[in-house]
Amino acid sequence: MEQELAAVPQTAVVPFADRVAEAVERKRSQLVLGVDPRPELLPLELRAAAHAGRAAAAEACARFSCGLVDAAGPYVVGVKLQLAFFEALGADGLAAFEEACAYARAAGLLVIADGKRGDIGSTARAYADAYVQATEAGGPRVDAITVNPYLGSDSLEPFLAAARRSGTGLFVLVKTSNGGSADVQELTLSDGRPVWHQVAELVADWGEELVGEHGLSSVGAVVGATYPRAVGEARRLMPQAILLLPGIGAQGATPADVARAFTSGPASALVPVSRSVIYAFRVDGADWRTAAAAEAARLKREVWTASGW
Amino acid sequence: MEQELAAVPQTAVVPFADRVAEAVERKRSQLVLGVDPRPELLPLELRAAAHAGRAAAAEACARFSCGLVDAAGPYVVGVKLQLAFFEALGADGLAAFEEACAYARAAGLLVIADGKRGDIGSTARAYADAYVQATEAGGPRVDAITVNPYLGSDSLEPFLAAARRSGTGLFVLVKTSNGGSADVQELTLSDGRPVWHQVAELVADWGEELVGEHGLSSVGAVVGATYPRAVGEARRLMPQAILLLPGIGAQGATPADVARAFTSGPASALVPVSRSVIYAFRVDGADWRTAAAAEAARLKREVWTASGW
Numbered sequence: 315m316e317q318e319l320a321a322v323p324q325t326a327v328v329p330f331a332d333r334v335a336e337a338v339e340r341k342r343s344q345l346v347l348g349v350d351p352r353p354e355l356l357p358l359e360l361r362a363a364a365h366a367g368r369a370a371a372a373e374a375c376a377r378f379s380c381g382l383v384d385a386a387g388p389y390v391v392g393v394k395l396q397l398a399f400f401e402a403l404g405a406d407g408l409a410a411f412e413e414a415c416a417y418a419r420a421a422g423l424l425v426i427a428d429g430k431r432g433d434i435g436s437t438a439r440a441y442a443d444a445y446v447q448a449t450e451a452g453g454p455r456v457d458a459i460t461v462n463p464y465l466g467s468d469s470l471e472p473f474l475a476a477a478r479r480s481g482t483g484l485f486v487l488v489k490t491s492n493g494g495s496a497d498v499q500e501l502t503l504s505d506g507r508p509v510w511h512q513v514a515e516l517v518a519d520w521g522e523e524l525v526g527e528h529g530l531s532s533v534g535a536v537v538g539a540t541y542p543r544a545v546g547e548a549r550r551l552m553p554q555a556i557l558l559l560p561g562i563g564a565q566g567a568t569p570a571d572v573a574r575a576f577t578s579g580p581a582s583a584l585v586p587v588s589r590s591v592i593y594a595f596r597v598d599g600a601d602w603r604t605a606a607a608a609e610a611a612r613l614k615r616e617v618w619t620a621s622g623w
Numbered sequence: 624m625e626q627e628l629a630a631v632p633q634t635a636v637v638p639f640a641d642r643v644a645e646a647v648e649r650k651r652s653q654l655v656l657g658v659d660p661r662p663e664l665l666p667l668e669l670r671a672a673a674h675a676g677r678a679a680a681a682e683a684c685a686r687f688s689c690g691l692v693d694a695a696g697p698y699v700v701g702v703k704l705q706l707a708f709f710e711a712l713g714a715d716g717l718a719a720f721e722e723a724c725a726y727a728r729a730a731g732l733l734v735i736a737d738g739k740r741g742d743i744g745s746t747a748r749a750y751a752d753a754y755v756q757a758t759e760a761g762g763p764r765v766d767a768i769t770v771n772p773y774l775g776s777d778s779l780e781p782f783l784a785a786a787r788r789s790g791t792g793l794f795v796l797v798k799t800s801n802g803g804s805a806d807v808q809e810l811t812l813s814d815g816r817p818v819w820h821q822v823a824e825l826v827a828d829w830g831e832e833l834v835g836e837h838g839l840s841s842v843g844a845v846v847g848a849t850y851p852r853a854v855g856e857a858r859r860l861m862p863q864a865i866l867l868l869p870g871i872g873a874q875g876a877t878p879a880d881v882a883r884a885f886t887s888g889p890a891s892a893l894v895p896v897s898r899s900v901i902y903a904f905r906v907d908g909a910d911w912r913t914a915a916a917a918e919a920a921r922l923k924r925e926v927w928t929a930s931g932w
Contacts, residue, residue, distance in 0.1 A: 398749035405718035434801040440707035466803025492743040494775025
């Protein structure tokens with residue numbers, strides 16, 4: 315909320331979609347750093363702490379996360395922090411999550427909480443309070459959160475309300491990158507379409523009121539890069555949604571697989587990369603920060619080229 | 624894991640479903656206390672702390688949760704802790720969650736973490752590690768967790784693995800109690816059934832290998848008591864699943880609405896009650912513990928009678 319003016323607080327909130335667009339154009343990057351800290355995979359200098367009890371492990375994860383922000387920050391527009399890995403370390407892990415969030419925001423990066431939350435009524439509002447609602451302390455704690463659509467529109471309303479009021483964003487799971495995504499998402503509806511097409515249309519509807527100056531909505535969608543044809547279909551069904559496209563790297567997809575996601579503009583898709591960047595040191599043996607920076611820089615260029623912008 | 628014997632650790636794990644059945648029969652109760660601590664609704668004696676910063680608010684929520692365990696514990700078989708309300712207080716909230724979990728388990732109650740989690744691959748394993756996987760410290764931290772099926776079978780596999788290995792349970796969202804549940808769950812498939820019927824069949828399949836001595840599976844399902852007809856259909860589609868039936872009380876359903884859930888046995892369904900019990904003092908002005916105990920006792924009897932056992 316750096317641009318907030320005391321006199322006109324309502325209009326001065328810059329929508330998430332516009333902040334993404336500005337960052338993508340300034341950095342010429344559509345990359346998001348996926349931070350999935352697993353104690354057993356940490357670099358040698360942090361691994362001892364990772365096995366010295368939960369509090370030490372959480373602190374090691376925080377140091378790893380912040381080090382990655384320093385190293386890869388110049389090549390990405392944001393970080394996607396995977397809440398599960400922090401939650402696995404309980405209250406200490408949540409403290410590490412908060413530290414990593416604050417560090418990434420201070421570094422000028424957008425922060426996406428990857429929590430895939432979804433609940434109803436006052437519980438959904440509590441999740442919004444937890445992650446995206448503006449607090450008295452000033453400004454939301456993260457810029458966007460991933461959410462699950464299975465519970466329907468009323469479960470997403472508090473996140474939409476936060477988007478309207480505080481300029482935060484959300485990414486709704488539509489077609490996920492895993493094999494099991496077929497079980498529910500690919501079920502055939504009576505009109506012949508798969509379930510996820512209908513979810514995509516709901517996302518387009520929900521996002522219509524939240525389109526910013528760059529023509530993109532703050533209601534985005536998660537679509538697995540592992541299904542290139544689905545990426546193209548998703549682009550057509552949700553022309554204004556920012557698509558978050560996991561699956562490149564460890565899951566086997568390549569930048570070429572997501573090229574068609576970018577037809578709505580250079581910022582109309584974001585590519586999260588995690589394991590292939592943050593654990594690059596395990597492959598090439600270099601210093602972990604150096605290895606992460608090199609891999610992020612390489613992927614940034616490759617994705618930008620594939621995007622055609 | 625109280626009954627675990629050093630010599631035969633494998634066979635000594637009592638499956639979640641059997642622990643539920645044993646508790647239901649011993650206590651003649653199918654009630655689960657839903658703990659949704661909201662700082663702004665706390666009893667007067669705790670409310671000052673609730674507004675004295677996050678750490679104090681979290682501590683007040685822990686005291687409230689533990690006080691409810693003391694008061695309503697005799698009338699319920701378990702507690703369902705709503706993670707969102709703890710997460711809304713960040714790392715301090717998670718510490719309160721852990722305190723409440725430990726307190727409820729020490730009081731002999733089953734603990735269900737209501738987190739509605741769902742993710743893939745190593746992330747799904749991290750969620751299982753966080754909540755249901757047996758840890759080196761001995762035994763799982765909670766007895767069961769609620770999970771979201773939208774990402775499909777591979778997203779649930781780590782929870783099923785924990786169930787096999789550690790005797791924990793899971794409740795899969797099938798047909799939720801809110802109005803928006805129609806958006807995805809009620810979409811009509813090509814064979815004329817709603818999406819949630821297919822999810823129910825998946826749940827029955829996943830649960831088949833985890834049926835305990837009482838004929839019930841440790842893979843349960845969440846079905847909204849607000850849709851009485853769906854409760855009956857769910858019972859037919861998942862004859863061995865323990866149904867978790869939210870919606871009684873504040874959401875408008877009554878014990879009579881869930882009667883048909885119990886045809887597979889007295890423990891074949893659990894009824895979580897939250898607001899109407901934990902905030903009962905706000906209605907009748909009595910001491911909050913006394914009010915919660917009275918309302919839990921009343922509902923326990925009503926549900927038991929409605930169940931026909």
